[in-house]
Amino acid sequence: xxxxxTCLVNLEELYEKKIGDILDRRLSINLPIAEKNAxxxxxxxxxxxRDHIWIVESKENKKLCGIITESDVLRFLVPSKLPKxxxxxxxxxxxxxxTIKKAEDMMQRHIIKTSPDEKVGKALSxxxxxxxxxxxxxxxxxxxGEITLHCxxxxxLGKR
Numbered sequence: 387x388x389x390x391x392t393c394l395v396n397l398e399e400l401y402e403k404k405i406g407d408i409l410d411r412r413l414s415i416n417l418p419i420a421e422k423n424a425x426x427x428x429x430x431x432x433x434x435x436r437d438h439i440w441i442v443e444s445k446e447n448k449k450l451c452g453i454i455t456e457s458d459v460l461r462f463l464v465p466s467k468l469p470k471x472x473x474x475x476x477x478x479x480x481x482x483x484x485t486i487k488k489a490e491d492m493m494q495r496h497i498i499k500t501s502p503d504e505k506v507g508k509a510l511s512x513x514x515x516x517x518x519x520x521x522x523x524x525x526x527x528x529x530x531g532e533i534t535l536h537c538x539x540x541x542x543l544g545k546r
Contacts, residue, residue, distance in 0.1 A: 397542075405504050426488070450497060450529045
């Protein structure tokens with residue numbers, strides 16, 4: 387007996403479902419979000435409980451601008467010994483030297499995302515090819531949720 391024969395959900399069926407069909411919109415209330423002008427203290431405070439934060443233009447319109455992960459913050463916490471002329475670049479950004487003031491100073495702007503109409507199989511391929519465990523779900527430029535590997539595993543095991 388293989389794992390796939392014990393799964394409560396057929397993988398092929400799951401791959402063909404749309405993200406919107408498996409997205410639990412109730413969880414969108416609890417998404418880790420912060421506005422792009424949020425201070426470093428707010429970002430660090432959120433990261434004490436979560437491992438990532440979706441950065442939005444405003445909490446009202448939820449237009450997705452970027453993401454900050456624990457790894458990003460770690461990189462900005464370490465004071466690098468860089469020449470002063472480098473501080474104008476992203477690699478010279480540092481919480482230690484005070485060159486980072488807001489969320490938009492440390493967020494990753496290139497976001498790989500999905501939509502409610504995309505098939506789960508395609509989103510999973512994008513996650514694998516990009517080395518990601520989560521994708522934001524965006525509709526009309528608005529963050530409406532996130533799909534995670536954890537969520538997919540729960541579905542496979544029949545727990546969602």
